[in-house]
Amino acid sequence: MTSSETSASAFSSSDTTALERQAEVEQPVTLEQIWNENHRRSCVDWIRKSGYKRVCLQFxxxxxxxxxxxxxxxxELLSPEDVKVFILADTTYGSCxxxxxxxxxxxADSVIHFxxxxxxRASRLPVLYLYPELPLDVNVLxxxxxxxxxxxxxxxxCVYLDIGYQYLYGEQLKKQLLETLEPKELLLELFPPIEADSKTTKETTSLERICIFIGADNQRFANxxxxxxxxxxxxIYDGSSGSLSSKNPLTAQFIRRRYFHIEKCKDAQTLGLIVATLSAEGYLDVVTRLQTMAKGRGIKTQLISVGRINPAKLANFLEIDCFVLIGCPFNNMYDSKExxxxxxxxxxxxMALNPAWHMxxxxxxxxxxxxxxPEGRSFLPFDAADIPENDVSLVSGKLRGAVNDSLQTAGDPASLALATQAKMALMTTDTGLSFEDRTWQGLDPALGQTEPAKLQQGLSGxxxxxxHQ
Known part of the structure; x- marks a missing residue:
């Protein structure tokens, strides 16, 4: 592969990418596990009851x-009805x-999501979610x-059932767990929860509780x-291997890494807001809120939508100091080591931009x-007047935010982005390349400065x- 082919492959997908990609592949499933009698009955009843005519199957x-x-x-099951079925694959952002x-x-007028x-919550189309039914020996569990x-x-x-074992949910399993573990209180829940049952998950925040996840150590468990x-x-009880393990997700190393990124976000002069969803309800409200908070701190923002992100795509935005990923709950925490x-x-x-989260x-x-x-349980109002005036970066040790603005207004030499080295050489502390500094900023439309072109017959065939050949 030539260098040009290598660089081009970072920005486009081949015909077999969707079949070869391993990032989201989990435990292999059989046809019977994802399309049994329960699935068939649910699909047909849902389509016929609502009268859908153009149904997309997303895999x-x-x-x-x-x-x-x-x-x-x-x-075949819908043969008497006039229903068209389409297959969706290789989704724009994530299969979840x-x-x-x-x-x-x-x-399409509806989607069946596998x-x-x-x-x-989808904002445009009704959705039916179908989960696999993976085998599990309850006695071994x-x-x-x-x-x-x-x-x-x-x-x-609290016992949570992953998507492959939600068919076991019921009073029988709850009774068996109570007799085996003898807890003071037992909560048997589905994850991800059904919208109607989501309040139960929100209220169970006691730090004295014991939590068991019946499923694999996957992205859902991490979330x-x-x-x-x-x-x-x-x-974690892995149903496929029958093994029981323990894990503490909030390790000291994880917390240090995330809080370092929060400090980098505070230090940023330009934030890139990556929109990684176009269907989740409220994503435009979040964009507006982030832009408002960044503006209150004197930070520029750029709105970006590039589909599935990778290092090559984001490397094009040299002027951006930190990226904010606006995605669904399973696609919001991102390891950015590469x-x-x-x-x-x-x-x-x-936490970085809203002073209400300080300390x-x-x-x-x-x-x-x-x-x-505003309607969420973790909402804290933003007030730009509460931004501390004496704010010092824990990463660089420099003043930032309102302090820098006031110094620049007063003409204080400390506001200049210059530093003297031991050899009396001058260097800039801001090494980022802004959009205005680029030698090429894209095609110049030159609106109103050129004569309109004449219409000509194009090629056909x-x-x-x-x-014409």
Missing amino acids: PDDYLPHSNAISVGLN CVDEIAAAHVD GNACRS LDKLLSLRAESKDRQL LSLTAPAAVQWH YYKPIVSVFEAE RYPEAYVTDFKQLL IPINYS
Whole structure:
């Protein structure tokens, strides 16, 4: 592959990318696990009850081998009705989000979403979520959990079922867990929760509780464990291997890394707001809020939408000091080790820009940006007047924010971006390249300065044989 081909591959996808990508692939599933009698009945009843005529089936990458069989099977079940079924794959941002934009290309009136789902409320189309039904030996599960009886006794116990095991939810499993672990209180919950049951998850924030996740150590567990604190650590029962393990997501190393990124966000002169969702409700409100808070601190913002992000794409924005990823709850925390500039979540940007969060240590992370809006449970009002005047960066040790503005207004030499080195050489402390400093800023439209072109007959036919040849 030539150098030009290598660079080009970073900005476009090949025909087989969706089938070869491994980032979101989880435990392999069979057709029976994702398309059994329960799934078929749910789909047909939902479509017929609402009278949908153009239905999109959205699959994650690891479900694609079964997508055609499911589409054909659904068409056969709906044969008397005039219903068109389409397959969606290789989604714009992440397979957990409903791709309403792609569905709009075929004028769909509904979406059936398979597999991993963040359950962000879709704003345009009705959605039916279908989860796999993975095998689980309940007796083996109870035997493994016996080791946690002493820890769970006389405490609040929360057991969360991952998407592959939600079909087990019911009073029978709850009774078996109560008899095995003997907790003071037992909460059996689904994750991600159904919207109607989401209030239950919000209210269970006792730090004295024991938390068990029945599923794999995946992105869903990471999201849940960060937002719902446990007494000491989380316990994970992997249904595929039958193993029980423990994990503490909020380690000291994790906290130090995230708070370092928060300080980098405070130091930024230009923030890049990456829109990684176009369907989640409230994303435009979050963009407006971030822009308002950044403006109050004298920070510039740029709005960016590049689809799935990668280091090559974001490296084009040299003038941006820090990126804020506005995505769904499962796509909001991002490890930016491979990137040139740090990437923070909306919550971390809120902690950096909103003085109301100063010296306030949250009990848990907020991954759903809607909770930071006025109607959310983690909302704190922003007041630019509360920004501290004597604000010093913990990373660079320099003054920032309102202090720099006041010094520049007074003409104080300390505001100049110059520093004297030992050899009496001058250097700038701001090494970033702003858009105005670029030698090429894109095509110049020269509006009103050129004569309009005359209309001419264009080419017709196919490239190998145009009509005029």
